[in-house]
Amino acid sequence: MIKVEGLTRAYGSFIAVDHISFECRQGRVTGFLGPNGAGKTTTMRVMVGLTPPTAGDVTIGGLHYADIPNPGRHVGVLLDASAQHEGRTGREVLEIGARTMGLPSSRIDEMLDLVSLDAREAKRRVRNYSLGMRQRLGIAHALLGDPSVLILDEPANGLDPAGIRWMRGLLKGYADRGGTVFLSSHLLHEVEQIADEMILIGNGKIVARGTRDELLRGATGGATTTLVTSLDNDHLAGALEEKGHEVHPAGGGLRVTAEPVEVGRVAAEKQIVLTDLRAGHEGGLEELFLELTADTQREHDVVPTGEPSA
Ligand SMILES: Nc1ncnc2c1ncn2[C@@H]1O[C@H](COP(=O)(O)OP(=O)(O)O)[C@@H](O)[C@H]1O
Ligand SMILES: [Mg+2]
Structure with missing residues (x-):
């Protein structure tokens, strides 16, 4: 379980994350949804100890990430799929991970298989990977240590529709077996099909949270x-x-x-x-999302309401 309590992160006078609190429960996929610049990556970086919080606290299974022994065996992390060393092959990236965590090399082949990177692709250097392949490699890396918690920043980025469907199945199966998944996205449709619960963030603040149905009920003022x-x-x-x-x-x-x-x-x-x-609330969630995060958008597009004309 992940517990975020009163988390604030400021950069100078700019507040990137503004006193947010939430929990990610075991056996569930929690989606973290918000437009670019909302504070998602900052929150996740604090979770895994890469950025210190200005105030507040994040614990995973009751511990700070830095205090978890052999953290890769407990928490799988994918923050920036492009952050892998460009000159290493996909297999080498996983080999280094496996060695660090003390895992047998058979685990590498299992993971390559799981994310459908074939032997030839695994031998290519990461610099020649498409974004989708990098995401698959990143997911393989996150799952390597068979962790019980997954923290994934925009994992669907760069995946094609078949890849998104594959990932949805993978993460749902993982949560069904008792795993805790926390994933972010700036695209509603990516999250709403995967997440059991959603947390909407805009301008560093949580603007709404709940299951898809709960959010929709709120969006339509309770009327069905x-x-x-x-x-x-x-x-x-x-x-x-x-x-x-x-x-x-x-x-x-x-x-x-x-x-x-x-x-x-x-x-x-x-x-x-x-x-x-x-x-009748189809499209309602998208409207809600745009409305809640409207003041964080730099450009104001004309958005179709999705309301069929009479
Ligand atoms: N190291 C940093 N220094 C200054 N500002 C930052 C830094 N990291 C992030 N920010 C700012 O914090 C806000 C939130 O960024 P981020 O967490 O990356 O948002 P998201 O992942 O939701 O797109 C943005 O306005 C971003 O420019
Ligand atoms: Mg981000």
Whole structure:
């Protein structure tokens, strides 16, 4: 378990991380989400003892990182995938790690296999690796010592969609076996599919936290809406209104202030065929993320609201 308590990090008069507190629990993936410059990397650097905090404290399993004996066996870290020595081959990077941690060299092949770097790629120098390959190598390095805690800074950076899916499976499996995962990203869609819990950071402050559903409920002010399309929308709208639900036309269907299950039940009662039924907050998380972090953006783009026009 990772525990962050009142963590502050200032650079001169600039406060990069402003009194943040949270915990990452065992068996869960905790996502750390925020735009560039929000303070994610700084927080992670403090976690692993690379940057001293100005105030506050971070412990992993009750210890400061620097006090953990053979830390690589307990905490796997990927901070900057480009920070590996450019002239070393992928295999050499893992060999050095394995030797430092006192691991058998068979572990290197296991890890190369796990991250799908083949024998030829492992013999190439890191300077010739794509960003995606560097990330895979970095993940292999983080997992080398079979740690129970993983701290990964923007691990999906540079991975293609298949790579992101692979990583999602890997990290979920790792958490299911009892591991603690803390990963950062500046891209919502990367995190929301992997993370059990999300911590949103903007301007060094935590602006929201919770599960995907909890965040969405907050984003929609607690009201549940459903988007539904059927073969007879007029009939369905009438039936829903009869039950006291608010109904508005939306795109080719209806937006209803009710749970999807209730809308489905009414349709079934009236024997109306549904062609689409889904929670109405789709896109809501992205709006929330942009809203919460808006004042940290340097450029203000026009953002589509994701609201289907009537
Ligand atoms: N060594 C440093 N000296 C001065 N400012 C820094 C230093 N490291 C980070 N910062 C500043 O702290 C803020 C947070 O940076 P960082 O933690 O890297 O954000 P993120 O990882 O969320 O993009 C940024 O404004 C950055 O410029
Ligand atoms: Mg960063």
